Amino acid sequence: MREAVLAVTSNPLQRIPGVAIMLLLLVAVFGAVAPGFMSEVNIANVLVQSTLLLMLSLPMTLIIMTEGLDLSMGAVLTLTSLMVAIVSVATGSMLLGFAAAVAVGLIFGVANGCLVAALGIPPFVATLGTLGMAQGLALIVSDGQSVVGIPHSVSEIYSAAPFGIPVPIVLAILAYLLFHGLLYRTRFGAYVFALGGNREALTYAGLSPTRLLISVYALGGAMAGIAGLLMTARMNAGHPTAGLGLEFDAIAAVAVGGTSFERGNGWLGGTALGVLAVGVLRNGLNLLALPSSIQVASIGALVIIALFLDGFRSRS
């Protein structure tokens, strides 16, 4: 598998991606100790719920490959899901709500890109700022209240299952295929590798790193818009703070999946596995009746371990 070559070293023991081992371990542990973990219903549940995270983690992979970070994704997701709710309630149209969400997501994505690429503001500060802005806007447009009365056409997105496969899974597979194609089969994808690995090579080739970088962040914003539709469909409501903090899970999934922060290397397959790992971790801890706080702490620990291992590997 060509992508796998990019992520592993020549040491045979390290040829198996670390994230796969972690995922297997998590599944094994929770299968043993968590009641009901291995049931068909639960596994289907984990998969469906992971789709939302995948929508965010895929573009986050690209952003991290360019040595950047997007801390605002969770807040933008909150805002876009509210847009879906508000617009679809007001107009009765799921499509208009969807369009509004993607538009808002794009605006924030382009804003992030401009701040980072054109103004030169460090990504974590720029996106921390836009996080605050998106968070504030979410509170304002919702007036602090949940938005209910979502048209059936929206919530159907989450519950429908043509041919027995839930729509979210279909969307996830489509998204993965799209990003896979984008990263490994288009010029844009090749340039994303260059943005992280050797930005000057682009300038020598007569290309504009600034425009490319803005596009990468814009893509993140657009995906946050699409994810907004999914989230509103799932909750059957628009909530002013749901989605805040999801960027952390996305970053964790990418880091655990093996994409490093510093070398212009990225593995989408790893991100997908990382998304599953995070999903399994949350699900397992849920079944063990451990609160969200512990889940978050564990994910945090997982990220630190992944970063440490990444640094350790690259040095050996």
Added chain:
Amino acid sequence: MSMTLPIHESSPFNAPAPPLLELRGISKAFPGVKALDDVSFGVWPGEVHMLLGENGAGKSTLMKVLCGAYRADAGEFFHRGEKVAINSSSDAQRLGIAVIFQEFSLVPYLDIAQNVFLGREPMGRIPGTIDRRGLLREARRVLESIGFDIDPTIPVAKLGVAQQQMVEIAKAVSQNARILVMDEPTAALSDRETELLFELIRKLKADGVAIIYISHRMAEVFALGDRITVLRDGRRVGEVDPARATPDELVRMMVGRNVDMSYPRHFVEEPGQVLLEVKGLSAPTGISDIDLVVREGEVVGLCGLVGSGRTEVVRAIFGADPASAGRIIFDGREKSGGPDEAARLGLALIPESRKAEGLALARSVGDNLVVSALRKLFPSGLFQPRRVQGVSSDLIAKLRIATPSARQTVALLSGGNQQKVVIGKWLAAGAKLFIFDEPTRGIDVGAKAEIFALIDRLVADGAAALMISSEQAEICHVCDRAYVMREGRVAGELSRAELTEENIVRLGMHHA
């Protein structure tokens, strides 16, 4: 105009055709230094034109001018006899010029094929996609044409340096480069890889590509070169036919210069106690088994070509880089720690890039002068700006640093005065061994003399100095002794009597 004949009169093939590329009177200056001074030069298709010169002779500036990264201040370019301009990298590309620098412009996690065609990928049916099959096909074709048998789907990060260089060459060939400029291409190659590279170069020659080849290795210069041009101090000293020249001639051309170095130097009769002893020092940065000794009152030189490991040695001694083997004994004490231990023991490092590594440019002269002496000046831990004023004024006077006050931002000082601040910093700290890495780089002649006078005073007071310099004349005039490095090891030691420029260059270059 210069006395040199128009270039095509000296064409090796006696052809009346104008050169593929000709430079006339190219000059390029930077603040404080004239990197290229009225250089004229021409290359014909199918020739390997060797460019020889010491560090600082102007070779890398010339390369950057050729690829459009720098714009020449004066002079003209001619392509097949027609006047052209090279003001950007696209100009250079259009003329068919490709430069292969020592730091490659490859994207590590893209494969060979994508790197070769970065920005020029064949398009697939869906707009924006890459036609993978076409890309690989083209890549295989190019790789084959240069005799490089490798799978184009391998990511560049997994390749060795020699192979990465081949990819750079493939990139140039795929752009239909007719003029290839190569900077020390064999520096990191094994003998076998070098032989493969030479085969490729001969092939390119046969295809009519002109190659400008920069090297320090005599063997290569004579083996591959059709003509040799020697640069010195930014000027073209002369052009030589390898069939009729000898290595000694070349060395003399590279080295001889009008030296007006009238700084007095009181050489030590009886060197004092051993201050620094280095035994078997090796480091992952590329040095092995270094032995050297510095005694009180001495100025010891450390010479060799760029890349021979001189800076790595002094950094390992100072503790800036970790050592993998060996012992460092300073003033009778074993040293094994980092720069903070070095400073405490009395070692001082004046780095090569003083702005990046020796000074905090945004801070004041005074702040920079006391930064290594804080514990010594303020043992209680409380910092008093007034004391800084006093100490700084003393040092400014003693070293004759030209600055309106100690509160002046260091960035505004001239190069020579900035260097004095770096030296002053260590004087304030009470250092005993001063390690200089290219102390007079980028400094005008007057300031140079002052720096050397300063070094003379330092060692007269009982300190010692270890000095790296690429200017052979400096080493000969200033040092009591010198070690010459070559490819990470000490190639030899020259005593005062043996210390001549020719000897340094001879020991430092790779004679077959």
Added chain:
Amino acid sequence: MTDITKQAFAPARAFMSDDLLQVFYRLAAALLICLALAILSDSFLNLGNILNVLRQASLLFFIASGLTLVVLTAGLDLSVGANVALSACLAGTVIHQTGSPALGVLAALATGGIIGLLNGLMVTALRIPSFIATYGMLWVLNGLTYWYMAGEIIHGFPAAFRQIGSGYLFGLPIPVYLLLIFLSIGTIFAQRTIWGQEIYAIGANPVAARLSGIPLSRRLLLVYAVSGTMAGLASIIFLARLNSAEADIGESLTLPAIAAVLIGGTSLFGGVGTVFGTFVGALILTLVLNGMNLLSVNASWQPLVTGVIVILAVWLDIKARRRGE
């Protein structure tokens, strides 16, 4: 390489040092804001309101002061808010269990300090970039705090203890006195000790600082430890002021703290800035938010405005650097 000739024509430094000038400008800005608010709202010049502003600014300052040192070294500590939350909850528990405010204070300082040290270790020993390391720490702390509190609220502390946050002395809130004390300590540390000088040197050029004999790792550890301990200290004052502790008190603290540091003139790129500047920054931010309250602007706008201010401050910082190069 920078062009020396260009630099030679740059204007010579004014008689007032650069740092002082920057703080002066910001004080002027604060004054202007006060003026504007006094005109726009009748309730601004009310004594109660002014004391409230001072108290709020003090609380913000405590967190931001330690953070200033970290930013001076070109680092960032995103975990300060979560640090305050955890320290407050632990300290609150200790006070309840032992009845001793002194032990509570110790617990808070210890917790904050340990968190700071862990951050420092991640940055120096594990070589993880500070913003990632402290970001991860933020979530770990958040998780731990929520788990530990399990949704409960601790409240009801001894009256003497509450004085720290809510009491008055000679008409001024006690936190203001504490502010003055720590402002002095912080300024003395940064400007008048050799460790402070080393921190500025590290921020200005970490490579040169290391090659000048400054023990880089040890100083960075110190800086993160101090930032953590100050967060611990801030948690005590929050505890005393709110008379309660719950898991989410830290959530809205990190962004304003960073904003205060940046508004105060400390550069994200290190080497420039003062503790006093951070105080002025805290003051300016508090005034702006106070003004919004007085003008009946929806509180939901506050994170938005803070975010915009942060971006503006960084942008100005970058412009200033480009001009100086």
